[in-house]
Amino acid sequence: PAEPISQAYSLALYMQKNTSTLLQTYLQYQGSPFSDPGFSAPELQLSSLPPATVSFKTWHALDDGERLGHAQGAFLALTQHLQLVGDDQRDLNPGSPILLAQLGAARLRAQGLLGNMAAIMTALGLPIPPEEDTLGVVAFGASAFERKCRGYVVTREYGHWTDRAVRDLSLLKAKYPG
DSSP, X not given: OHHHHHHHHHHHHHHHHHHHHXXXXXXXXXXXXXXXXXXXXXXXXXXXXXXXXXXXXXXXXXXXXXXXXXXXXXXXXXXXXXXXXXXXXXXXXXXXHHHHHHHHHHHHHHHHHHXXXXXXXXXXXXXXXXXXXXXXXXXXXXXXXXXXXXXXXXXXXXXXXXXXXXXXHHHHHHHSOO
């Protein structure tokens, strides 16, 4: 499993370098209060997107399969959410090709990481969770502000999950050296 782990780790590190740029670009295009200096709203969450935050004790107690399964579920949800945010932004900010390109690239990288994780799980003999529709029913009548909040949470959690994936994969990399 060393090769797929190494590939996934390299991709996750690359993704990690771009997550803060994506979040800052996203906030910049949304206007106030999102674009105000120091904007943060950690209380905003989406029930359809698993939060990346977990206590160190809980995270440390997870086995390889559980860590990979959580990440697999999160990045599956993130690919679907990033598509929705991209669609929202095409409507809200049609003149923002940089933001739209960054959202599209983030979605493609998340899909790539999903493929890498599936290869790792196969190499380790772990079951790959079935793909599911994580978005469920989307409120198409959501206000512009609600869609901006949703996009903020998605881009923020993409960064948090990418950080967690780097940490998870670095453990696997140490456990299965090439």
